[in-house]
Amino acid sequence: MSEVLSQSQIDALLSAARSGEKIETEEDTSKDKKYRKYDFRSPRKFTKDRLKMLDSIFENYSRNLNSRINGLMHTSCEINVESAEEQRYYEFSNALIEGDVLALAYIKYGEVLEDTPALLHISKPLLLSMIDRMMGGEGEVDDELDPEYTFTDLELKILEGLSEYFVENLxxxxxxxxxxxxxxxxxxxxxxxxxxLGLDEIVVIMDLTAKFPNCDGHISVCLPGMVLTNVFSEISRLNTAHKSQDEAAGKEIFESLKTTEIDLIAEICRTKLQLSDIYHLNVGDVIDLKRPKSSAVHINIGGRRWFDGVMGIHNKNMAVKIGRTYYGPEGRNVEQDGR
Incomplete structure (x- = not known):
């Protein structure tokens, strides 16, 4: 609803209009809320939980690769996950220039081998630094390196071994x-x-940073969206299968336990007697337990108290009626002595 002006405000506006003065309005000091724009032409295919899973997976990959690169290059190297971002393939391909190198890898799970490859890209200075180290150098890279520098046949041969090494550890x-x-x-x-890949195909780009003492660069892994969808579906299927197996195993164990016999000991009380008194006990003697007959009877299983009950008769047989159950371990660990 629009704001209603008072009479004084109306008079001020009319007066300003007659005199030709500029009408100043009060600025709205309230801050506009910032919302992230959603592109309906490119809807997100993967949830934040899926991207967090990928982030965790590549954290493991970076730690594993870090230790192996240190041994391979005989130097200290630090590899970290920078980001996990969903985008279109053309956004990834447009960032590549002539002279860059891509490694193609195919994902296999079970008996399924995906036709669409995952792509591995390592920045050019980082590649040249690793090649130099593998050939006995210090890994120095020319600061004035031409962005369109193309690798020689020898360098490409070394790159094939490096790329295969990076891929196999994934x-x-x-x-x-x-x-x-x-x-x-x-x-x-x-x-x-x-x-x-198709230019409009959804992909997930895992961006990693690698830092050597005298060089740093980026390692990017491009995962096709359709392949990831299939992999996540397989993970969900396996989790469901494992859960069903666990439930079935639990039922089987419980069924086998049902027929297991255990000893229940109904304990009225405990007392202490001297050995001489026990020696002179005869049939008909009475031992004073110093407890009324209505006192609780303790039912022990495996030396621990599980139930309390009351002595009675059932079908002309002596019986114990359960009155209390000890669910917590603190109740079952009650000292048995002195009762």
Whole structure:
């Protein structure tokens, strides 16, 4: 509803209009709330939980790769996960330039081998630094390196071994969720000339940073959205199967326990007698327990108190009626002595 002006405000507006003065309005000091715009043309395919799962998986990958690279390069290296972002493939491919190198890897789980490859991209300075170290150098990179620098045949041969090494370690990071295998395909020295995925296809880009003492760069893993959807579906199926197996095993164990015989000991009381008194006991003697006959009878299982009851008769047989159950371990651990 619009604000209603008072008579004095109306008079002030009319007076300002007659005199030609500029009408000043009070600025709204309230801060506009900022909302994230949602692109309905490119709806998000993966939830935050899925991206957090990927982030956790690649945290394991970065730690594993970090220790192995340190041993391979004989130097200190720090690899960390920078981000996990869902986007269209053309956003990833547009950032590549001629001379970059892509490694193609195919994902296999169970008997299924996906046709759409995952892509591994390592920034050029980082690659040149690792190649230099593997050839006995210090890993120094020229600051004035041409962005369109193309790798020689020898460097590409070394890159193939490095890329295969990076790809093979990817599968180990998924072991907590699924047995996944990344099979190395090939190295593509000019990614602008190939199109392994559709330009509008959804992908998830895992961006990692690698820091050497004298060089740093990025490692990007492009995971096809359709392949990830299939992998997540398989993980959900396996979790459901494991849960069903656990429930079935639990029922089987419980059924076997039903027929297990255990000893229940109904204990009226405990007292202490001297050995000489026990020696002179005869039939008909009475031992004073110093407790009324209506006192609770303790029912023990495995030396621990589980129930309290009351002595009575059932079908002309002596019986104990359960009156209290000890559910917590603190009740079952009550000292038995002195009762």
């Amino acid at each position: 599968g180990e990071s998924w072991q907590n969720y699924i047995q996944l295998e990344f099979q190395y395909g090939r190295v593509e020295p000019n990614p602008t000339m190939i199109q392994p």
